[in-house]
Amino acid sequence: MRKRSEKRLSKSRTNYTTKAGRPPGSIVHLGEIKVTQPDITLFDYGSENLTEVTFRSIDESRHYPRAQDTLWLNVHGLHDTRVMEEIGRRFGLHPLVLEDVANTQQRAKLDEYDGYSYVALRTFRYDADAHDAISDQVSLVLGKNFVLSFQERPSGLFEPTRNRLRQAGSSLRHGGAAALLHALIDAIVDQYFVVVEALSADVEVLEDQLLAGKAKRPTEEINHYRREIQEIRRSIWPLREVLASLQRLPGSHLTSDTQLYFRDVYDHTIHVIEHLDALRELIGSLFEIHQANVNNRMNAEIRMLTVVTTIFAPATVLTGFFGMNFQHMPWLAQPWGWQLVAALMAGLGTLLITALFWRRWWVRENS
Amino acid sequence: MRKRSEKRLSKSRTNYTTKAGRPPGSIVHLGEIKVTQPDITLFDYGSENLTEVTFRSIDESRHYPRAQDTLWLNVHGLHDTRVMEEIGRRFGLHPLVLEDVANTQQRAKLDEYDGYSYVALRTFRYDADAHDAISDQVSLVLGKNFVLSFQERPSGLFEPTRNRLRQAGSSLRHGGAAALLHALIDAIVDQYFVVVEALSADVEVLEDQLLAGKAKRPTEEINHYRREIQEIRRSIWPLREVLASLQRLPGSHLTSDTQLYFRDVYDHTIHVIEHLDALRELIGSLFEIHQANVNNRMNAEIRMLTVVTTIFAPATVLTGFFGMNFQHMPWLAQPWGWQLVAALMAGLGTLLITALFWRRWWVRENS
Amino acid sequence: MRKRSEKRLSKSRTNYTTKAGRPPGSIVHLGEIKVTQPDITLFDYGSENLTEVTFRSIDESRHYPRAQDTLWLNVHGLHDTRVMEEIGRRFGLHPLVLEDVANTQQRAKLDEYDGYSYVALRTFRYDADAHDAISDQVSLVLGKNFVLSFQERPSGLFEPTRNRLRQAGSSLRHGGAAALLHALIDAIVDQYFVVVEALSADVEVLEDQLLAGKAKRPTEEINHYRREIQEIRRSIWPLREVLASLQRLPGSHLTSDTQLYFRDVYDHTIHVIEHLDALRELIGSLFEIHQANVNNRMNAEIRMLTVVTTIFAPATVLTGFFGMNFQHMPWLAQPWGWQLVAALMAGLGTLLITALFWRRWWVRENS
Amino acid sequence: MRKRSEKRLSKSRTNYTTKAGRPPGSIVHLGEIKVTQPDITLFDYGSENLTEVTFRSIDESRHYPRAQDTLWLNVHGLHDTRVMEEIGRRFGLHPLVLEDVANTQQRAKLDEYDGYSYVALRTFRYDADAHDAISDQVSLVLGKNFVLSFQERPSGLFEPTRNRLRQAGSSLRHGGAAALLHALIDAIVDQYFVVVEALSADVEVLEDQLLAGKAKRPTEEINHYRREIQEIRRSIWPLREVLASLQRLPGSHLTSDTQLYFRDVYDHTIHVIEHLDALRELIGSLFEIHQANVNNRMNAEIRMLTVVTTIFAPATVLTGFFGMNFQHMPWLAQPWGWQLVAALMAGLGTLLITALFWRRWWVRENS
């Protein structure tokens, strides 16, 4: 658990101090560097043909002649500002778009520019060992006949989409840039379900431990999961607006069929948020179970104390009584004297314990 | 109670992992298979005639010639994708509709398509033994002159509607597809009242047990009911919007009279939600009653401890006093010595207990 | 208090199970039967004349010839469906209106129909002995020149309105149906103030008891009032919308002066809701006072225990010390030996009690 | 503090019972009578001249001939319905306006009538001794060239406005009725800051007492201030809407400059509300400080008990041991025997206290 709290709020905000004061539109990479070398892949496709190229460096890409209807350029690794600038120049992107791509701590948002739209999204991956949801940023730019995608590192999320593109008859080949954009966003939102499922399985393991009174550091664990859920929820929440706006994108970018598909992703997003809400309520009830455990233990402790005191206190008095040095004391001379006292001690103890349980029953009945 | 928590959040999300990565519009059945064999029934009716057919398989249905004004096709069991595809082809449904029908974990929603509308709803059944609200999905498709209904398993919910259709003079026979849609939704919403009533009876049994201090596992029980209520509420909540939109459906689907009936169902839905809110508040107060019980018991425990200590501690000192081996001690030689001590012990105990009760009264007066 | 909780949530929902499955528009009386015989009164009035008739049965009313401008028909008792049907037929009411009138568990609402509007409202009466707000439903139908009112039982609420009608010069006689509707709603809303005032007086009695530590069953009492307040609030809340809509009723039903009067009732309703909110906050603080009481008592209990232990524990050790059988012990032979020990016991006790109080002060200073 | 709770919710609602059932528009004075004799002052002014008259009775005012552009009539004391009726007749006020003026428990509101607008506001005065915010109602009527103001008693609030009017060159003299209305509302809102400042100073005194553990009746005091804040906030909240509407008043009542001034008052109102919100949060944290105090004290109490028990329990056993009557016991004959036992007692006590503190440290490290 210690390791978990290493992931700190302050960390995710690192570098802002260095950025403050720079003019807006400066391309400053904010975030960890997650790959050593940016990696650029290009899909140039129409319904008939598809060309797939991977560039070693940005200079290589300069000489690529565009051939097909739709172009998908994917970049892994965002810290090389030279790459960014070159792509920006080639596709005529506004400096603010490049700034947003490089700043990997964006909220999900849709910004419309002249001739293209910028979409920022967050992806999640669940680290089952650290019980941690790890978040990356994906930036998408939708132009009339191109889609640019920028990721912090390869995630494998878009592999199924690539495979569908590679199939000659795939419907995706006809759909143009908007259908490709939908496919990418759909892949990201589908991944949310996987992450939430894994997270909720972990929370239920914790619930079982709590119900069995076997959780190791309950307060910390509960708080850890609560924060994870809040963080994911906060990242996904603005996506609703993004997807609602995507359905109403002006211009000829979207066919009415693509609109239906975006409405479908919108519904999925709402669904994920509802699952997160249910999970949040579950976490809330875990806290109550934990408090009930704590109360039960304290009650048991005090009860034990009461029982021990109730058994031995009168016995102490009895033995003290017959230890007094009065010259005239009853039964001192009788051979059965000490046995009588022992019997009295046992009797008194039993009586008081009975009274104690009766009282507990009485309190329960009348509380 | 253990058995109750078997119904897990994670379970209801099962299979998402297998679905992630598939292209949208794929018909993948998400959910438990609840009947072995899909079961297809058809009502083909006008104000005069009614034909009722049950098909053993989808192939059989191919040769059925449509005769009357309005058609109602009901399917139980959604895991056979061949059936889905055939119906989709016959009625010209969009692949997303079929995907939504097969995915039995939808939120209530209304999606409008060209020429028809898709409505997803959740039904509830209350398992009185497990104190569990069991939820199924019902999908409805409203076309100009047909209604399709898809259920996970036979529920008996639509039986009264079928009987009304079978009666020659029934107003439902004239109302067309929209009136039939209303009848089906009305049947589902009426069932909500029944479930909420059963649930609230169970919660009141729990309240009685708590007030009598006799609940077995209070925290767990309270949390169980709270989750049930939240789950039902979450399922019904989006239905408000669905019904509000149904009143404003464009095109010639709805007569103004049917609009009035949809407004009526809308009111009922609001009413159910208000009952659930009242129930949720009741659950909240149950938690407080439980905490009061816990506090009362701990107080009683500590009071017992104090009483026992207060009675016997001074007695112990007294007996110890006269057990000291001083050569000069008062009263040791008197025959009434030990009786005096016994009297003193009783007196001191009484005095202290009195002080204790007086103090309690004093605290109460001044707190 | 036991009796209070007899009024159960489930009870108010009784009969829904029997209703589920019936076609919409069926007139089924939901609720308790509160009068044995429906009672029909008719006011037929214009600015000049007024005829007041009471019918023994619905058949009697058939032969009544309408004479004046405005008609007010009031019905007490809603379980006789024959009466409902006859009135429905006479005034051309939609079956859904009759269903809503008979179902006495409606939310406040305004439904507009062709040529008339239906208003459902809840009245309250405060049973000061059971500390219970008792709720009835009033249904009002406003037509161009008639008002129908349906109540579960005579409440006396409309008596002042009747008296104003009976006065020849009353402005109400000229105002038409809308002014009469306003008068009836105004009477109902005025009654809310009376109920909230009574309820708040009772809550303040409870507050006094809590501050004096003399409440009998604090948790139960607090929860009882909280539920009463929530229930009234929930009933009145939708009335805001009803009254806002009434101000904007289309058609020639309302004069601009009547609109002003409806705005006035609207303001009153907001005012009642604010009083209920203040009351709800008061209830919240009662709970905190109660918890402070509980904590104070437990603290006092533990303090008593500590004091007793602190006084007698060292004394016990002292007496034990001089009860040891060593041959060489100091002071055993001195005549003042036992007095010294007694003095020591008293001294030690005093010292420890002083330390205890000093510590408490110290803790208070530094906490 | 006792005296504080004398100001009761129920009191502020007094008389509603007597009013219920009366026709709307009846002028019934609701509230305490705060002055014995209504007091009517009139400012009749233009940019050049100003006439200031005070009337002893309403009859006197009948013969006053209006001379200047703008008229300001101020009334202190609202219980004399004859005065109200006369003013109503003279300025052509709607009966509902007069009813609202007389009912001194209005929410802040703006009602527009033909040719004039009615504004209800609440003023506050802080009674520093009782720590009580005392609220009065001010009613303002804005006509084309007159302002009427009605107060429950003289408050001195409008004195600066009167002085500005009396100055010949004052800009207020040219501004017409709307500028005067603004001046009056501005004076009232400025007073809010003063009250909130005084209240917040008192709350901070309480905070200091709580931090020092010296508050006398913490729960009661905290609740008192919470209610005061809630009550003020509830009174000021609707004023936002009033002021927003005033900026958009139709007709020629407002110059664009006056609109700017009303926007300014609007900003002030928002500001007061934010201060109240900050104060409410402060109160919330006071409650937590108080609870921390309570917990600390209980902990200290139990710790004392544990320390005392831990020191004396083993000593008791030791002395008892050497008080046993066995014929063969070690050290009984040694002269240093009792000293050894005393040393053992001290040693054991020290050891156990050390263990206790070590354990506390251990728990702290690992909790």
Added chain:
Amino acid sequence: MRKRSEKRLSKSRTNYTTKAGRPPGSIVHLGEIKVTQPDITLFDYGSENLTEVTFRSIDESRHYPRAQDTLWLNVHGLHDTRVMEEIGRRFGLHPLVLEDVANTQQRAKLDEYDGYSYVALRTFRYDADAHDAISDQVSLVLGKNFVLSFQERPSGLFEPTRNRLRQAGSSLRHGGAAALLHALIDAIVDQYFVVVEALSADVEVLEDQLLAGKAKRPTEEINHYRREIQEIRRSIWPLREVLASLQRLPGSHLTSDTQLYFRDVYDHTIHVIEHLDALRELIGSLFEIHQANVNNRMNAEIRMLTVVTTIFAPATVLTGFFGMNFQHMPWLAQPWGWQLVAALMAGLGTLLITALFWRRWWVRENS
């Protein structure tokens, strides 16, 4: 920590009492005087030239002839009303603007006037020693070709903007007044990130202390940070609306490119608010960790008490038993008698401690 609470709510409201009653539009400086001498700097620039002048007094500035396209006048220190009045006269500012500039306790707001707009903002600076966010007000006035900025004291925030202006080729030189306004607001919002980062680092230090059980005054510290966060959030929250309105400013003030930049600052503001929300939730969980610590300590205390009592109570009874003066007692004559008793004491103690731990385990299993 004591020093922290010196920063009081009441302080920030100081002087309101003195202002109440003054006519609106009076320039009254509300707030601390933070510099002794107002300091006026002027940037007069176009794309080609830039003149930078600093004035010693307001009189000096009178003779400055304006030369270039765009003018930026910056003032530090707001308490000299003569300076304010002169600037107001020169730029034709409304008295309300000057009043708002001088009142340094404004909410963030945008007020549009004829020909210019007034923006009030709050800047923050984090005092790492006092753990305090210190807030100043910045007022900005945007005219067609000028920007006025008013600060309470020099903050260094605008230095990077000045440097960018001084560079001949900077894009800022072409952008006109709106671009300059954006640069200034952007600098302020960037600073928010820095402050929130520092604050969140401090909160995490506190979290570590709490988890280690080493926080000194947990309740006070947690409340301190909660208030800081609330205060910052409350200051930034209205900025959202300001920036949303700035994007829609009417007139020719804004180019479409500047609108994009304002949208960018808007996004940053939302981002800061989300970080503050995350921080607020973190604070909430700190409180729970603290409460868990308190509970753990009390549990440990009571457990210690139980253990001590359980070990020594039976031993006391045993020794007392053999200290009784019966003539016939078993084992008194045996030489191994006292050893047997010692063994019994040890045995009983062990047994009871074992029972105690078994019981604790049992409670944990079944709670």
